Amino acid sequence: MILIFSDEFNSKWRDFGPGKDAKWQALDLMYVNADQAMFRREAVTVKNGRAVLTASKKKSKGPYSAPWGDQEAEADYVSGMLQGWNKFCFTGGYLESRLKLPGDDVHGGFWPAIFTLGNLGRAGYLRSTDGMWPFSYDTCDRNAIGKVPWSDHAGQRINACNSTKGRGASEIDLLEVGVWHDNMPELSTSLAIAPVMPAGLHWLDVEGGVYYPTYSDPTLGSRPNGWAGSNTYTTTKLLPNGSVVEVLMPRPGTRIADSMSATHMLNETHFTDFYVYGFDWKPREYVRWYINGKLIYEINQKGLRAATNSANQSVGERLIPVDPQYININLAMSHSFAAIDPNLPLPASMEIDYIRVYQPKDAINVGCDTPDFPSQDYIDRNVNLYKITLAGYEDFVGDSRVMGPTMEPQEEALEKETNHTALIVALAVSFGCVFAVAGGVGLCLWRQKKQREAASAAQLEAAKNVLKPEIAKPLPEQPQQRPWIIRFMTGLWVGSSANTRANVTQGPRRAGMVDPRMQMHMQAYQKQARGPAKVVPVFV
Numbered sequence: 001m002i003l004i005f006s007d008e009f010n011s012k013w014r015d016f017g018p019g020k021d022a023k024w025q026a027l028d029l030m031y032v033n034a035d036q037a038m039f040r041r042e043a044v045t046v047k048n049g050r051a052v053l054t055a056s057k058k059k060s061k062g063p064y065s066a067p068w069g070d071q072e073a074e075a076d077y078v079s080g081m082l083q084g085w086n087k088f089c090f091t092g093g094y095l096e097s098r099l100k101l102p103g104d105d106v107h108g109g110f111w112p113a114i115f116t117l118g119n120l121g122r123a124g125y126l127r128s129t130d131g132m133w134p135f136s137y138d139t140c141d142r143n144a145i146g147k148v149p150w151s152d153h154a155g156q157r158i159n160a161c162n163s164t165k166g167r168g169a170s171e172i173d174l175l176e177v178g179v180w181h182d183n184m185p186e187l188s189t190s191l192a193i194a195p196v197m198p199a200g201l202h203w204l205d206v207e208g209g210v211y212y213p214t215y216s217d218p219t220l221g222s223r224p225n226g227w228a229g230s231n232t233y234t235t236t237k238l239l240p241n242g243s244v245v246e247v248l249m250p251r252p253g254t255r256i257a258d259s260m261s262a263t264h265m266l267n268e269t270h271f272t273d274f275y276v277y278g279f280d281w282k283p284r285e286y287v288r289w290y291i292n293g294k295l296i297y298e299i300n301q302k303g304l305r306a307a308t309n310s311a312n313q314s315v316g317e318r319l320i321p322v323d324p325q326y327i328n329i330n331l332a333m334s335h336s337f338a339a340i341d342p343n344l345p346l347p348a349s350m351e352i353d354y355i356r357v358y359q360p361k362d363a364i365n366v367g368c369d370t371p372d373f374p375s376q377d378y379i380d381r382n383v384n385l386y387k388i389t390l391a392g393y394e395d396f397v398g399d400s401r402v403m404g405p406t407m408e409p410q411e412e413a414l415e416k417e418t419n420h421t422a423l424i425v426a427l428a429v430s431f432g433c434v435f436a437v438a439g440g441v442g443l444c445l446w447r448q449k450k451q452r453e454a455a456s457a458a459q460l461e462a463a464k465n466v467l468k469p470e471i472a473k474p475l476p477e478q479p480q481q482r483p484w485i486i487r488f489m490t491g492l493w494v495g496s497s498a499n500t501r502a503n504v505t506q507g508p509r510r511a512g513m514v515d516p517r518m519q520m521h522m523q524a525y526q527k528q529a530r531g532p533a534k535v536v537p538v539f540v
Helices: 376-381 420-467 484-505 516-526
Strands: 002-007 037-039 044-047 050-066 069-079 081-083 093-100 111-118 171-179 185-193 233-238 244-249 258-265 275-282 286-291 294-300 325-332 348-359
Touching: 037 050, 037 325, 050 081, 050 325, 069 325, 093 111, 171 275, 185 286, 185 294, 258 294, 325 348
Parallel strands: 037 069
Antiparallel strands: 002 348, 044 050, 050 069, 050 348, 081 325, 093 275, 093 348, 111 171, 111 325, 171 185, 185 258, 233 244, 275 286, 286 294
């Protein structure tokens, strides 16, 4: 199987108000079944990745969708319901939910439930379910077209006599949990179906129609529901000793619906820990229920075969549901289910970790308005059956062919949830760390720079002391030079007359002799003072 629907409840930004979410609406509604809790939108929240339905002791007013019209009602308690009507539907597949039950295993009063319903009936809206709930019938007979003595139904609204096929809103209860005796909570798993069987008949009479695989399990003890409904009857039974006795045959249900139900024992851990509840549904074949992957109950098409009682009263074959179904999650409170203990701990919450639906890869069938089982046109023509119009209250009837919106922030398109508080704290801590590291690095670099500057200064001072040049002594004053013309003419005169005078006054020179005048000039040249060479320090 592949996953075709999932709600992990990972975004706290979900708005379950009318028309605000693609998958659910949190109802403002006084529910049926003599409920003592008013369903209010504010009782449904998303927290820590879970949908949280909270029941509390508080008077509240709200609309009641009665058969004759909408009216305002008041209740002593407030609780919540998520409804997927006309949003997501599926036909066949495996539905499962991981959840923790509200309250404890001692005090009765809560009625947590997850169930599916055919899309032609909106749960809690009695005008929409009249003649629809919980029919799964495609036979044209007296059960379909009018009232019969053993039923309070006035007939099937869309039936095989007035339409191409019989339609309805049958119900599959994934779970209903109650505490009737201290430390003895029970889970019921049921298929609610109509038309009801005539008196004296029971689906348990059909061999192989139902199956209780955990009947002998000491922890679950799965068995037929002992609810003695309106159609409970007595029959005779032959004992092994040959005697005949009358036996009471409790038949769960009412004069409107048969409840083909099984019960299973639970314990205190179901109220403190999360368990996975699921059912596998194959239209016209079976429904199978599971806890943590363990099969606990099955009802199949054999148990729904046509039957006739001793008074020649009959019912045709009912069907393992074929209409597209949507999902409901609620936390009800009603004395009609489990008496409300005055010491019931309140407030208390039912926590849903996730809801998932799988279907076989070769049998994908999703949608509330399918070619074989359309519903949208009928809903559009009968909006008054499906919508609260009482002044002061808001409701919504959409188009199942249009999904959305989800009312999640735009930036969450890729990430389902951004916890802004945690993000801000994380960013602040991150920036603080960055600034601290940067400051530390900067201080270290500054100190290294100062050390290098100090070292350079020391080297420069040392170089100055070692390589400091001596101050050059001033040169002696030189005779002022004559103008060049005088020097030129004097040179000519000296040069020409020197040779003449030498010839006149001196005799021939001998080898090794030095001209006294030349010697005088050489001595004068050597005595001229010259400064030392300049020294230029070089720094590395």
